[in-house]
Amino acid sequence: MCGISGVMATAPESVPEGAVAAMGAALAHRGPDGMRGYREDAVAMTHNRLAIVDLETGDQPLREPGGIALIANGEIYNDPDLRAALAGAPFATRSDCEAPLYLYRRDGAGFASALRGMWAIALHDPKAGRLVLSRDPFGIKPLYYAELAGGGLAFASEPQALLAGGFARRDADPRALAELLQMQFTTGRRTIFPGIHRVLPGETLVAAAGAIVERHRHAALPQGGPVAADEAVASASIDAALADSVRAHRRADVPYGLFLSGGIDSSAVLALMARLEERPVRAFTAFFPDAAASDERAAAAAVAASCGAALEEVAVTRADFFAELPAIAAAMDDPAADYATVPTWILARAARRAGIKVVLSGEGGDELFGGYGRYRSAMRPWWLGGRAMRRRGTMDGLGILRDGVAGGWRDGIAAAERDARVGGRSRLQAAQAVDCADWLPNDLLAKLDRCLMAHGVEGRTPFLDPVVAAAAFRLPDRLKIQDGRGKWILRRWLSATLPAADAFARKRGFTVPVGDWILGAGARLGQLVARQPGVAAVAHPAAVERLFARGGRREGFAAWTLLFLALWHRRHVMGDPLAGGVFDALGA
Secondary structure (H helix, E strand, O other): OEEEEEEEOOOHHHOOHHHHHHHHHHOHHHOOOOEEEEEEOOEEEEEEEOOOOOOOOOOOOEEOOOOOEEEEEEEEOOHHHHHHHOOOOOOOOOOOOOHHHHHHHHHHHHHHHHOOEEEEEEEEEOOOOEEEEEEOOOOOOOOEEEEOOOOOEEEEOOHHHHHHOOOOOOOOOHHHHHHHHHHOOOOOOEOOOOOOEEOOOOEEEEEEOOEEEEEEEOOOOOOOOOOOOOHHHHHHHHHHHHHHHHHHHOOOOOOEEEEOOOOHHHHHHHHHHHHHOOOOOEEEEEEOOOOOOOOOHHHHHHHHHHHOOEEEEEEOOHHHHHHHHHHHHHHOOOOOOOOOHHHHHHHHHHHHHOOOOEEEOOOOHHHHHOOOHHHHHHOOOHHHOOOOOOOOOOOOOOOOEOOOOOOOOOHHHHHHHHHHOOOOOOHHHHHHHHHHHHHHHHHHHHHHHHHHHOOOOEEEOOOOOHHHHHHHOOOOHHHHOEOOEOOHHHHHHHHHHOHHHOOOOOOOOOOOOHHHHHHOOHHHHHHHHHOOHHHHOOEOHHHHHHHHHOOOHHHHHHHHHHHHHHHHHHHHOOOOOOOOOHHHHOOO
16 A cells, blocks of 8 residues: 655656655655655656555565556555466566566556456556556545646646646536535545546556547446346355455455454455454454444454454544544545444554554445345335435435536436446446445545555555455345345354354444534534635535534534535645544634
8 A cells, every 4th residue: 555646747857856856755654754856758657555465575666577666555465366377478586566577568558457356557668659547446545637738748647746747727517516515425436626537447557748549438336237046156256255255355465454344345345354364363443432322342242252253343433533534534525424434543543653564454345245224225225215325415305505506416326327327237236336336436445545644554445345345235135134134144154163152142333422512512623614715605604503502413414514515625626634533623
């Protein structure tokens, strides 16, 4: 896990050296173990390293004898298999990111189809005059680019690096801002910053003379509708796929652990880690000691004890919320107003302090196995009460937003819904595919990436693996949702594998008491948020103040979203450093 950035100019003399250096400096938090540069012809690149595999010889850029150079952010889990398949290639390191060099030499721009893992790769082929950018199919690792006025292409692991390099302006696109307010994340290729685009999950771009000339796409999900399967056979297939994935995701030359909630997904990962480990798994779980939120410590403790894991309980308090939220908003440059950023940030800090450099987590289990309640509604036709996902926005009906602000907020999701209805997919599969297209990479995985990388910790997601996707996505709907419960086959497997997980118990969804914390300082906080430029431009100040003074679940979530927007706008649009806690950052 690292940070990568660079520029392809139209001519060698046009490379903006100062801007490239600024991008590398802006990504220093992603690579605390060193920074190295590369310059060849009209291409300059910088690599900020977080050393996980091959600590001694794995510094980048990596090069092959023909002159091709590569920098990467991520992990290639099938590296041993690739090295065997590339017998005769002159490998010079033990880095898991070296094989893509020789795959590119063999397969050209299609090289990424052979990779298993999470990655954002930049590869320069000076003889062909090509710069190649590639991102893993689930979008676990982030990668952004900006096409420059007058020609040229800049890329980076985070938008804030492109802003620091002067390659885009600090502004908020109205449609993306509407998405953020109504859904807490943004969709598609365009980011909230005009001129900054995402390399889409599974996409490989080829640039020549500073312009994009080819685009290739490798899908994360298997094609086709549900396939008939016996429950016992499906359960055995799930066991084999998950074990294979967890085994691969454990490859590291540094200490690693697990984020454990006590829920189905992280418990499944723990069960397999414990099966494969000789030493006790180190696990971390969050709890909220000064709030009425659901406390999952008992469930996490029972699962950990059953597996012989060493569990650290990490308190997330109201004081933490007000002290850390400005830093969290600063890290979330591609914004996701997901309140789970708060415990994720605190857990990452605790893991790093405990000497852990890699953390496995359960992201992706709901998307692949049909866990969300919204899927059950999406499965039904409208005349039986079926409803489209995210049909209602956070701010709808609250009288908060100015006229016209929320226009078109659902356009991106509607486009994803159209794209998902292909190849005989069931309604459930289409709903899963919609979430995998935007919600997963642009909210859940962005949250995990930014919160962990800010503390020098790598996050790994064993559910988001092609082997697991092949075993899970085309299962019959009845093996995903049954008796009103999602993740049916995963629950059945976990119930047999780890009875202590109590896989069929009714569990509350993971919640963070941000509404209660905000309400406790509502009057003062409401006045501050209402007068922030980023909020005043989209919302009625008086209505914002009233919102912060009211209780209620919807009101609390809307207040949280506006508080996040206020801090995010100050940092990433206005350019303020956000020193201190919430009240300091908002200019109290």
